[in-house]
Amino acid sequence: MLLAALVSIAALQVPDPDQLYADRGNIASAEQAVAIWEERLTRDPKDNPDSTASRFFLAETLLDMNRRPEARAELEKVLDAPVDPDWAPEDQEFKAKARALLARLG
Template sequence: MISCILLFYLAHCGVEEARAAFVSDSRGFRLQPADPDQLYARREHLANARAAERIWADRLARDPKDFASAWKLARARYWLGGHATDQDRKALYEAGIAAGRAAVAVSPNKPEGHFWLAANMGALAESFGMRQGLKYRGEIKDELETVLTIDPAFQQGSADRALGRWYNKVPGLFGGSNRKSEEHLRKALTYNPNSTATLYFLAETLVAMNRRDEARATLQKLLDVPVDPQWAPEDREFKSKAERLLQTLRR
């Protein structure tokens, strides 16, 4: 008999997500929830990411002080938002912001909530124009600077990388600066010289500074570095983007 737990999942998400959310064997469903961390590790298959998101959302609903579920939920919604249709993307990022705020409220002295809150706000700002960018501009910067205060090495210098992106994307009238962008991105590379995200953002900043030869060299390095197993989905995407940008710069 299918339990009410599985029926709940079937009612609230697709069949693929319901299957991913439960551990099974050759005899069928055991009705034992899968490990969301293991599901998220296989996030390139979006059904796994959606199943992990659902589990963390359910856990947070049951316990609003579950810090780990809150920040991991924000992270999952950031990933899903980046792979959603325009119709769904905004709602996912806004839900990611809500999860990030929940994490910050529970543990304001830990970096994860601040970072993933900023990441979702930044993605929303980039995806939906200047109005969203102006709305979140100051708060994104504040959250990332908070991460630097708490733990500058968090997630291999991710706050410096994101601030480098912030300074590149924000107009100079509102505080943007390619010089500061480069400074933060090079600082991030001191934590992980092979970060594909950091190398890609640095290349974009160098292009904006009309330093195309350096940008090409940076992109080539990105293509040459090995894929990090922990960040394999992101690494493969940045390598694809780097190939396209490098082709443009060679014209």
């Protein structure tokens, strides 16, 4: 899931996502990746805090870290996020995945 975190960070317009991917070995842990991710999601509105992809990948990472309540909260944010007209098919896909994962979590 660390790779999912890195992909999502790249989707949040990191200045040089290719360099971030190349440096993935420098990220010490999934916890550090999540901290970077959370900071990017909340720092600047232009970074699209409503990104269904970013929120979904964050939820998966949190589940891998046994942070189930936080993962559920992120999945709920995916469902609550508005559909971006430029990304409607992708948003709908991540909303469906979030619904399915929430159902499995019970």
